[in-house]
Amino acid sequence: MTILSLKNENNGYSVYAxxxxxxxxHLVIDERQDSVSRIMKSINISYAGYFNRKYSRVGHLFQDRFKSEPVEDDRYLLAVIRYIHQNPVKAGIVKHAKNYKWSSYCEYLGENDEQGKIIDRKYILEMFHSDEEKAVKLFAEFMGKQDKNQFLDIEEEEINHSEALKIIHDILKEYQLTPENLKDYNDIMIRNKIVCEIRERTKLSQRKMAKVLNMDKSAINRIVR
Structure with missing residues (x-):
């Protein structure tokens, strides 16, 4: 856990779970400045070195290369985090995710200070509520659900990417704006109105909207929630 925390601080990526x-x-990582391959290589080398020194051994530690899958949708992101937190429960190790020490679940609840701060919990909790206490409660309720189709209020199907880009272009054109200058638009109320209209008409995830509009994901979250 120490290695994961230190690598997180030094390598410019976020751990969500x-x-x-x-x-x-299991790791849910927002790669940001580096690739997943480089991040995992750094973590694996550091841990293998620590393990080999501790147990006086040499050679490879991990049997296979890591497996990864991109998460482009907020609904899927929350589902993956829930799946990860429920792993010890499904394996019969504990009866509730909060009873398992070696996951990020209790860190989200603010109950796992002894392992330090590893995850970026703010971004995820803000999907539930702007008030942290209420967000934690809603997060815990969501994590406890077994129905895989329960994904907050993000139920709409996205339209295809090219159609979404055309809609965004048409909306911005009305205000004589482009994706490059929207985030710095001086009328915040109009900017927020535009972002909400784009969200409503395209049904794009917050992550995809942030990428297309060149805006921070947390800013998109605050506007459209």
Whole structure:
């Protein structure tokens, strides 16, 4: 856990969730400045070195290359985090995710200070509520649901990417704006109105909107929630 925390601070990426199991580990990472491959290589080398020194061994530690899958949708992101946190429960190790020490679940609840701050919990909690206490409660309720189709209020299907870009272009054209200068538009109320209209008409995830509009994901979240 120390290695993960230090790498997180030094390598410019965010960890949204983790769960250490007996023979594998789950991580949800926002790569930001680096690639997933480089991030995992750095973590694996550091941990293998620590493990080999501790147990006086040499050679490779991990059997296979890590497996990764991109998460482009907020609904899917929350589903993955829930799946990760429920792993120890499904494996029969504990009856409730909060009873498992080696996951990020309790850190989201603010109950796991002994392992330090590893995850970027603010971005995820703000999907539930702007008030942290209420957000934590809603987060815990969501994490406890077994129905895979329960994903907050993000139920609409996105239109295809090219059509979404055309809609965005048409909306911005009305205000003589482009994706490059929208985030710096001096009329915040108009800017927020535009962002909400884009969200309503395209049904794009907040992550995709942030990428297309060149805006920070947390800013998009504050506007459209």
């Amino acid at each position: 983790y769960c250490l199991m007996d023979n594998h580990v």
